[in-house]
Amino acid sequence: MARVEDQHKSQEMGLHDEQLTGRTQQMYFRVEGEEERFQKPFDIEVDFDKKAEIDAENLSATEVNREIKRLMMDGYGTINIKNPGAKHSMGVGFLNRLNLNFEGSLGYFGCGLLDGPNVNVTGRVGWSCGENMMSGRVVIEKNAGSTFGAAMRGGDLVAKGSVGSRTGIDQKGGTIIVGGDAGAFTGFMMQRGRMIILGDTGKNLGDTMYDGLIYVAGKIKDLGVDCVETEMTDLDKHWLQNKLSQYGLEAPNGVENMTKLTSGKKLWNYDNLEPTEKKLIL
Amino acid sequence: MCGIAGLIHRGKSGNVGQEMTSMLQSLWHRGPDSSGFGLYGTAQANHLVMRLKLAETEELTRGYGVEREIERRAEQVRERLSELGAKIIEEDSPTVYAHRYVIDYNGDMNKFAEWVQDDHVEILSIGHSLELIKDLGSATDVSEKYNLNSFTGTHGIGHTRMATESDVDIASAHPYWAFPYNDVSVVHNGQLTNYWKFRRYLEHRGHRFHSNCDSELIAVFVADRMEKGDELEEAMNRSIYELDGVFTYIVATSDSLGMAKDTMAAKPLVLYEDDQFVAMASEEVAIRSVFPHEIDTIDPYEEEVRVWHA
Numbered sequence: 001m002a003r004v005e006d007q008h009k010s011q012e013m014g015l016h017d018e019q020l021t022g023r024t025q026q027m028y029f030r031v032e033g034e035e036e037r038f039q040k041p042f043d044i045e046v047d048f049d050k051k052a053e054i055d056a057e058n059l060s061a062t063e064v065n066r067e068i069k070r071l072m073m074d075g076y077g078t079i080n081i082k083n084p085g086a087k088h089s090m091g092v093g094f095l096n097r098l099n100l101n102f103e104g105s106l107g108y109f110g111c112g113l114l115d116g117p118n119v120n121v122t123g124r125v126g127w128s129c130g131e132n133m134m135s136g137r138v139v140i141e142k143n144a145g146s147t148f149g150a151a152m153r154g155g156d157l158v159a160k161g162s163v164g165s166r167t168g169i170d171q172k173g174g175t176i177i178v179g180g181d182a183g184a185f186t187g188f189m190m191q192r193g194r195m196i197i198l199g200d201t202g203k204n205l206g207d208t209m210y211d212g213l214i215y216v217a218g219k220i221k222d223l224g225v226d227c228v229e230t231e232m233t234d235l236d237k238h239w240l241q242n243k244l245s246q247y248g249l250e251a252p253n254g255v256e257n258m259t260k261l262t263s264g265k266k267l268w269n270y271d272n273l274e275p276t277e278k279k280l281i282l
Numbered sequence: 283m284c285g286i287a288g289l290i291h292r293g294k295s296g297n298v299g300q301e302m303t304s305m306l307q308s309l310w311h312r313g314p315d316s317s318g319f320g321l322y323g324t325a326q327a328n329h330l331v332m333r334l335k336l337a338e339t340e341e342l343t344r345g346y347g348v349e350r351e352i353e354r355r356a357e358q359v360r361e362r363l364s365e366l367g368a369k370i371i372e373e374d375s376p377t378v379y380a381h382r383y384v385i386d387y388n389g390d391m392n393k394f395a396e397w398v399q400d401d402h403v404e405i406l407s408i409g410h411s412l413e414l415i416k417d418l419g420s421a422t423d424v425s426e427k428y429n430l431n432s433f434t435g436t437h438g439i440g441h442t443r444m445a446t447e448s449d450v451d452i453a454s455a456h457p458y459w460a461f462p463y464n465d466v467s468v469v470h471n472g473q474l475t476n477y478w479k480f481r482r483y484l485e486h487r488g489h490r491f492h493s494n495c496d497s498e499l500i501a502v503f504v505a506d507r508m509e510k511g512d513e514l515e516e517a518m519n520r521s522i523y524e525l526d527g528v529f530t531y532i533v534a535t536s537d538s539l540g541m542a543k544d545t546m547a548a549k550p551l552v553l554y555e556d557d558q559f560v561a562m563a564s565e566e567v568a569i570r571s572v573f574p575h576e577i578d579t580i581d582p583y584e585e586e587v588r589v590w591h592a
Binding site for chain 1: 545546547548550552565566567569570574576578579580581583584
């Protein structure tokens with residue numbers, strides 16, 4: 001369980017304590033340090049120094065994913081994929097510690113359903129990258145398409161370039177970092193977790209968000225329903241500085257000048273409305 | 283779901299038929315029902331190129347006597363053109379039911395189109411450079427059938443269709459020509475929710491629709507606005523606020539290619555641009571079929587409109 005002081009600090013940032021539970025691993029959000037604390041009951045033993053390479057040029061995504069799994073079962077901990085060619089559904093469904101490097105770009109649903117791997121993509125990714133990610137790190141060096149990190153639960157998902165619309169839709173945990181701009185409906189129906197946007201955001205930022213935090217360095221076109229600006233604390237600044245430095249990123253005007261947004265929670269507690277509605281119906 | 287694609291060479295011609303074939307073939311999984319090409323070849327200032335469909339797929343299955351009936355329709359078209367004073371310079375028929383004409387005609391286009399068409403004969407496109415080819419099956423099948431791999435030109439648009447709200451037939455396949463405006467065509471992925479309202483409005487203004495497909499409305503809307511004096515970009519910007527629904531579309535005129543995304547940005551488009559070439563498609567794999575090496579691409583944002591010139 002998360003330590004009491006961790007929970008306290010999380011709440012000080014405006015968050016509920018967050019216990020992220022994957023099938024094989026658990027990681028708790030910590031304001032400081034954020035060292036990973038994994039439980040690995042079903043892990044495959046891999047050696048990060050044992051390296052392999054796959055040329056994906058003439059392989060389907062299924063064949064590439066199968067080959068990654070085979071290598072992982074043989075104990076390879078670092079796997080490089082050459083010529084991914086923007087194919088869809090590459091690097092999906094790996095529930096283990098692993099260094100996975102894509103030398104090029106991925107199509108739709110890249111790196112979804114991950115629970116543990118550290119992934120680097122030197123190119124860009126299409127729609128729905130990192131969807132339902134549970135833990136680990138995915139770093140994209142260029143742009144990403146829409147629904148980046150949809151329904152994400154844990155870990156860090158980073159696009160150093162710009163991302164499309166509906167980034168972090170239904171996000172339930174973890175941290176999404178965007179080096180450039182983000183499109184409309186960023187943080188739509190966000191439930192937990194954190195998002196850092198270093199560029200500008202499109203319209204309806206944080207629309208209908210239930211919880212979570214969004215930090216924006218650039219211009220915000222407009223806020224969605226129930227998304228409100230809140231005060232940036234020293235703890236926020238400390239965490240932002242620490243988190244961005246991990247990926248060699250900086251807020252253009254300093255973290256202290258970023259805008260912090262959260263849920264106004266006016267739409268939040270549906271339970272209280274239910275009895276009234278029931279009375280009306282009955 | 284559907285897949286859309288567009289490409290334009292800047293300041294030169296290229297093998298747009300072959301390029302569009304590979305792009306659309308990569309998008310085949312988004313729409314296996316039919317494939318369509320709107321290709322812009324070398325402009326013929328004094329002549330018009332017309333593509334016709336003389337029968338629908340359902341009719342072709344009737345068997346005995348169908349081909350003779352189709353030939354009779356072709357003969358009728360020749361007679362009607364002659365009655366109009368239009369001179370046929372070239373005629374060819376890549377399939378029994380698809381004919382292509384190069385015509386010498388300088389009169390009123392609306393009258394021309396109404397005169398040539400009937401319940402069986404549908405003009406797919408008329409233009410100085412536009413040639414619109416659509417048929418059932420994959421892009422490769424259609425391309426081979428119509429010999430598109432040797433088509434050179436400046437730009438083109440294409441579509442792979444997953445039929446959702448109208449039949450699997452040639453009439454419902456994209457792209458759509460903006461009847462009766464020369465050289466304006468469109469491909470679209472999405473759905474317009476105020477389609478009937480806008481269609482009635484445009485019909486009251488004298489426009490005629492050849493399908494029940496909302497994509498045709500976009501073509502006519504843009505062409506109608508351009509006739510009223512809007513530049514292409516202006517007409518497209520207006521479409522974002524006047525057309526309701528979720529949509530991403532690509533429109534082409536004789537010398538331009540444009541893309542627009544609705545206010546929700548709910549339909550995908552990936553865009554690649556360099557000094558010589560612009561390519562866009564629903565998925566990056568389509569652009570990769572033309573540029574297999576590493577390239578930088580972007581996703582246009584909500585309410586974004588862009589136009590490029592050949």
